Amino acid sequence: MTSPSRLVPRLVAVMVTLLVVFAPPALAHDSDDDTPPGLVGDLRSSLLESTLPPGVEVRLLENGEALWLRNTGRTPVIVFDDEGGSRYLVGPQGLAVNDALPVRDPDGDRDRPHQPPAPVGQPRWRWLSHDSTVQWQDHTTQWDQGTPPAAAEQGRDHLIRAWQVGLRQDGRPYEIRGEWRWIPGPSPLPWIALTALMAVGVALLARSRRKWLLAVPMVVLVTAGASHATAMILGRDAENAGVVLLHDYLPVLAALLIGLSSIVLLAAGLRNARWFATLAAAGLGAKALVLDSAVWWSSTSVVAVPVALDRFTVAVSAGIAVGLVVALLTWPAASGSAGATPPPR
Secondary structure, three states: OOOHHHHHHHHHHHHHHHHHHHHHHHHHHHOOOOOOOOOEEOEEEEEOOOOOOOOEEEEEEHHHOEEEEEEOOOOOEEEEOOOOOEEEEEEOOEEEEEOOOOOOOOOOOOOOOOOOOOOOOOOOEEEEEOOOEEEEOOHHHOOOOOOOOOOOOOOOOEEEEEEEEEEEEOOEEEEEEEEEEEOOOOOOHHHHHHHHHHHHHHHHHHHOOOHHHHHHHHHHHHHHHHHHHHHHHHHOOOOOHHHHHHHHOHHHHHHHHHHHHHHHHHHHOOOOHHHHHHHHHHHHHHHHHHHHHHHHHOOEEOOOOOHHHHHHHHHHHHHHHHHHHHHHHOOOOOOOOOOOOOOOO
């Protein structure tokens, strides 16, 4: 049996090991130029109440990563880019792009400094589709400095900058208005405490000889991990969900599948169950502690659920994962199934 006095050092050792092993690649991933800014943090881009043309609906996607516009009215609307050029024409005939303007980079070219618009002639509209919607990236709605602003009062909600995107219908100008705000996040201490309590509770299961009991927290871990991953993928609504899954979540998907397999093996009391469960718990725990725990102290996250619920889900995943790793690695009956009948003499 594992005494409670030995559980705390082992829990700490597991947490430190996961952070040391997985933090460097995680930090490298976070600093990747291809990672959209503003996924998790204290900067928030939001729409303000604006007077729009009749029949026009506008949405801000993924914390300012892109804008979405639909025109169900009878009159086309011209959408101006961040340099004042007539970029798109959206109306009952469909969507057209102005070929007289320079071609924009697919990623929005967010690092290029803004330049005054070059003189161009009349728009040369090229029809792209019969759809009356358009989604595009605009410098003004994105946080393109790469790092958060050096705010004078990090603990106070305040305006960083306002932004506008121009529209025109029948010669009348309109504006999509929004703003970037600094909104301080909450204290992470309650979520850290919840994580630690769950880790200790699950690790105490190692004192029981009923191996199938560990299938219960593994079910919760897989459910929480899958829920958070799904909410994060759906929240990144400026990107293709399939691309996000393949680019960022294949390791998570593998860990979830291994976790599902371990649930069956643990419930059946099979010998190899602990190694499948340990691998799944280590992978999901590393993601929760290193990649996802920032939501505990951040005010903004692009998840498709309330942020408070996402914080709870991450804390549950991290706590159960660490507790499972300790419980499985300190299991007293490693040589066989807990309920196995000893061979006859």
